[in-house]
Amino acid sequence: MNMPISNRLLAGLLAAFLIGGCKEEQYTYGVEDVLVQPVDLSGKKSKTPEQYLNILYANLYQKAMSANQLVKATDVITSIGDKQVAYETVISKFMNDPNIILPTEESMRTDPEAFVKETYQRFFVRVPTEAEKTWMINFINSHPDVTPEHVYYSFAIANEYYFY
Amino acid sequence: MKRREFLKKSALATGAITIPYILPTGRLFAQTGSQMAEHVVLVLFAGGVRHQESILQRYLAESQELDIEGNIMYNMLTGEAPELKVVYGTTPAGQQPGVQPISRILQTPLDQQGTLFPEVRFSKAGTGHFVGLSTGVSGHYGVTRGLRQRPVHPTIFEYVRRFTNAKATDVWFVGNGIGNSTPLLNHSEHPDFGYRYAANFFAPNITFGSKGVEFLKGFKVYHPDEELVPIREMQAFLNNSFNLAGKEIPHLYNTDEEKADIKDFIRTTFERLENNQVSFPPVTDNGDLSTIGYTTEILRWFKPKLTVVNMSSVDSCHGSYTSYLKSLHRGDHAVGHLWNFIQTQIPEMKDNTVMIIMPEHGRNYEPNPITDENDWFAFDHDSDANSRRIFTQMVGPNVPANLRVGSELNPVGDAADTVVTIADILGIKQDVLATGLVDFNAMSLFDRI
Numbered sequence: 001m002n003m004p005i006s007n008r009l010l011a012g013l014l015a016a017f018l019i020g021g022c023k024e025e026q027y028t029y030g031v032e033d034v035l036v037q038p039v040d041l042s043g044k045k046s047k048t049p050e051q052y053l054n055i056l057y058a059n060l061y062q063k064a065m066s067a068n069q070l071v072k073a074t075d076v077i078t079s080i081g082d083k084q085v086a087y088e089t090v091i092s093k094f095m096n097d098p099n100i101i102l103p104t105e106e107s108m109r110t111d112p113e114a115f116v117k118e119t120y121q122r123f124f125v126r127v128p129t130e131a132e133k134t135w136m137i138n139f140i141n142s143h144p145d146v147t148p149e150h151v152y153y154s155f156a157i158a159n160e161y162y163f164y
Numbered sequence: 165m166k167r168r169e170f171l172k173k174s175a176l177a178t179g180a181i182t183i184p185y186i187l188p189t190g191r192l193f194a195q196t197g198s199q200m201a202e203h204v205v206l207v208l209f210a211g212g213v214r215h216q217e218s219i220l221q222r223y224l225a226e227s228q229e230l231d232i233e234g235n236i237m238y239n240m241l242t243g244e245a246p247e248l249k250v251v252y253g254t255t256p257a258g259q260q261p262g263v264q265p266i267s268r269i270l271q272t273p274l275d276q277q278g279t280l281f282p283e284v285r286f287s288k289a290g291t292g293h294f295v296g297l298s299t300g301v302s303g304h305y306g307v308t309r310g311l312r313q314r315p316v317h318p319t320i321f322e323y324v325r326r327f328t329n330a331k332a333t334d335v336w337f338v339g340n341g342i343g344n345s346t347p348l349l350n351h352s353e354h355p356d357f358g359y360r361y362a363a364n365f366f367a368p369n370i371t372f373g374s375k376g377v378e379f380l381k382g383f384k385v386y387h388p389d390e391e392l393v394p395i396r397e398m399q400a401f402l403n404n405s406f407n408l409a410g411k412e413i414p415h416l417y418n419t420d421e422e423k424a425d426i427k428d429f430i431r432t433t434f435e436r437l438e439n440n441q442v443s444f445p446p447v448t449d450n451g452d453l454s455t456i457g458y459t460t461e462i463l464r465w466f467k468p469k470l471t472v473v474n475m476s477s478v479d480s481c482h483g484s485y486t487s488y489l490k491s492l493h494r495g496d497h498a499v500g501h502l503w504n505f506i507q508t509q510i511p512e513m514k515d516n517t518v519m520i521i522m523p524e525h526g527r528n529y530e531p532n533p534i535t536d537e538n539d540w541f542a543f544d545h546d547s548d549a550n551s552r553r554i555f556t557q558m559v560g561p562n563v564p565a566n567l568r569v570g571s572e573l574n575p576v577g578d579a580a581d582t583v584v585t586i587a588d589i590l591g592i593k594q595d596v597l598a599t600g601l602v603d604f605n606a607m608s609l610f611d612r613i
Contacts, residue, residue: 046411046414069378072375072378073375073379075342075370075375076370076371076378076380078342078347078367078370079342079347079367079375080365080371081337081350081362081363081364081365081366082365082416082418084413084414084415084418085415085418085423085426087413088423089380089383089427090383092383092384092386093379093380096382096384132405136398136401139394139397139398150391150394151398153395154395154402155398157399157413158403159402159403159411159413160402160403160405160406162412162413163406163411
């Protein structure tokens with residue numbers, strides 16, 4: 001059976017289209033997929049006692065700790081087996097120092113959102129999630145006796161603060 | 165109790181869930197053997213004690229070629245003190261240095277009260293301090309372990325906590341300092357044991373010394389209800405976010421109540437220091453003696469099931485034989501004070517505590533070329549046969565009195581035995597041996613008698 005030339009041409013074009021159609025142009029821009037999580041903590045490493053103390057001191061006193069103080073404070077941390085106990089005790093010693101620089105209670109109460117954001121940024125070097133921000137603001141608003149010192153202490157003894 | 169109420173409230177407030185921890189042994193009642201005593205105190209008379217000046221009581225006769233013998237450890241050993249060239253004591257005003265021996269504390273020396281193994285061997289590994297201490301607390305010679313590494317094999321602290329279900333504050337390691345990786349000896353890296361069974365640790369000369377005064381003394385005590393409850397609630401919230409990654413500040417599985425108790429102890433000890441109430445030995449003029457003084461405070465406060473304390477001042481023998489003699493004499497004074505304190509000041513531990521004393525290793529037979537102010541030669545510890553000679557002394561309930569086991573020609577005991585011996589005293593010997601993780605030659609010293 002003879003197929004007309006026009007039909008043969010059509011069949012050829014159709015075959016070429018089908019074969020060619022399987023190859024879709026792909027563009028690569030060098031951007032890899034990233035799993036977006038609310039708080040990505042997976043890559044964090046623990047601070048050494050020196051790092052922890054240095055950063056803590058800077059956060060609380062807003063100036064650097066002297067090398068001499070750092071060596072002594074690190075020795076004290078090393079001299080206590082339970083690091084949670086050691087850090088909590090050193091932090092609460094700092095909290096008893098009148099030279100510590102803390103936000104005023106008035107500023108915390110006047111604008112708790114700004115206070116919470118600033119505290120997360122200061123201690124965890126990140127912005128809080130909406131859920132974190134909401135919880136902290138609600139907590140501050142519902143606890144009239146809570147002071148900025150209490151909030152700072154809580155952040156300083158939180159596990160996240162020990163990692164960077 | 166107010167704190168307990170606070171903790172209950174805090175737990176309720178934060179919604180914290182405490183999952184009861186089931187011992188990996190799978191037993192409800194962990195202990196399998198019978199206890200000889202409820203408390204054990206191990207004194208690691210460390211730093212490298214030469215056998216000649218301790219057990220053999222040769223004083224200057226087998227070190228400086230001077231024919232003067234005598235016992236400068238008369239709280240621990242029976243024997244007369246040297247009468248000539250006395251340099252190991254204190255220095256009264258206007259007199260020769262060290263001329264006044266320290267008065268004995270124990271009227272009956274410990275070798276008469278208990279059992280002495282005069283010829284124990286540090287049989288394997290080099291005679292270094294860290295490996296010696298590590299062997300003393302793990303019962304395993306860590307021949308390949310360097311500094312800044314925890315023991316690979318479990319320590320006696322971990323065995324005691326795991327097999328007796330002891331709390332963290334039931335088990336204490338008191339270090340003479342933080343050098344030589346001493347703080348790493350409170351637990352091993354063993355995957356089945358490790359930090360969850362660790363001992364609490366203090367290097368009290370630092371914790372309560374000038375550095376501690378600067379960074380700990382006067383720390384703020386938050387009100388348990390009005391301040392700590394909201395603080396813990398915020399902390400729990402912050403940790404809940406972070407715990408997604410399973411990371412936390414290193415700790416030793418002290419409960420919240422135990423942590424508060426440790427803080428109370430720190431605060432109280434500073435107060436007692438200020439009021440001269442810390443029970444330091446009558447003469448306290450070196451680090452070992454103050455370490456022992458703080459140890460008595462720990463014993464008085466926590467009444468631990470197991471306490472290990474290490475001393476190290478005798479290591480001055482690398483450069484000064486005179487200083488070594490002084491330290492040896494003071495080490496004996498420290499041990500006498502410690503035993504006397506337990507028997508007279510802690511009713512809960514009196515007649516219910518076995519104390520074990522052991523150097524971590526010995527010292528060389530031959531001196532090095534360094535001479536001191538008396539022109540006496542110093543001694544190192546380079547793993548010669550003499551530096552492998554040590555002793556072990558035990559005293560307390562169920563320990564035979566006035567017994568010597570072994571001799572130079574018939575050595576009995578090994579440095580690795582101490583762990584099994586402590587396990588035996590606390591009724592967990594079979595559990596420890598069944599792990600297969602102590603030296604294969606290690607035995608309870610009670611089984612060697």
